[in-house]
Amino acid sequence: MLSKSMEKALNGQVNAEYYSAYLYLSMSSYFDSVGLPGCGNWMKMQFQEEWLHGSKIYDYIIERGGRVILQAIDQPPSSWDSARAVFTEVLQHEQKVTGLINALADLALDERDHATSIFLQWFISEQVEEEATAGGILDKMKLIGDDNAAMLAMDQDLATRVFTAPSK
Numbered sequence: 001m002l003s004k005s006m007e008k009a010l011n012g013q014v015n016a017e018y019y020s021a022y023l024y025l026s027m028s029s030y031f032d033s034v035g036l037p038g039c040g041n042w043m044k045m046q047f048q049e050e051w052l053h054g055s056k057i058y059d060y061i062i063e064r065g066g067r068v069i070l071q072a073i074d075q076p077p078s079s080w081d082s083a084r085a086v087f088t089e090v091l092q093h094e095q096k097v098t099g100l101i102n103a104l105a106d107l108a109l110d111e112r113d114h115a116t117s118i119f120l121q122w123f124i125s126e127q128v129e130e131e132a133t134a135g136g137i138l139d140k141m142k143l144i145g146d147d148n149a150a151m152l153a154m155d156q157d158l159a160t161r162v163f164t165a166p167s168k
């Protein structure tokens with residue numbers, strides 16, 4: 001059984017993950033509107049991943065006998081100055097989420113909730129990957145600068161990303 005404080009904190013993370021999904025879907029629609037459908041595709045895959053993260057926590061709360069209370073999802077921004085600005089925000093957002101996951105992990109340790117500690121380990125590793133991926137794309141976009149041909153090549157590269165739902 002989850003403690004009330006852990007249940008509340010995990011519910012907050014469900015909302016944070018669904019907000020991430022919403023943010024990336026908004027970024028996807030921005031990219032489609034500026035002629036970068038490959039970047040739009042990458043964001044759409046990211047949206048699906050984040051939705052899955054939220055649902056993973058949702059299922060865990062129920063598995064531990066807790067109650068899921070869905071909260072309002074904030075409206076995400078809808079436009080950015082450039083592709084580089086978008087990925088700068090992705091990296092900052094992922095760093096913020098890493099902080100939230102770490103705070104949850106701290107709470108699990110404080111409460112000696114070993115099951116939740118183990119559950120959160122997957123998210124801790126996932127955040128390392130998320131920050132590295134976003135940082136890698138941002139680095140490339142910095143190199144590209146104002147070179148439109150290079151940006152289109154990068155867009156084609158990002159068009160190849162596919163989403164595969166993990167088997168449980």
Ligand SMILES: [Fe+2]
Pocket residue numbers: 017020049050053097
């Ligand atoms: Fe996530």
Ligand SMILES: [Fe+2]
Pocket residue numbers: 020050094097130
């Ligand atoms: Fe993420």
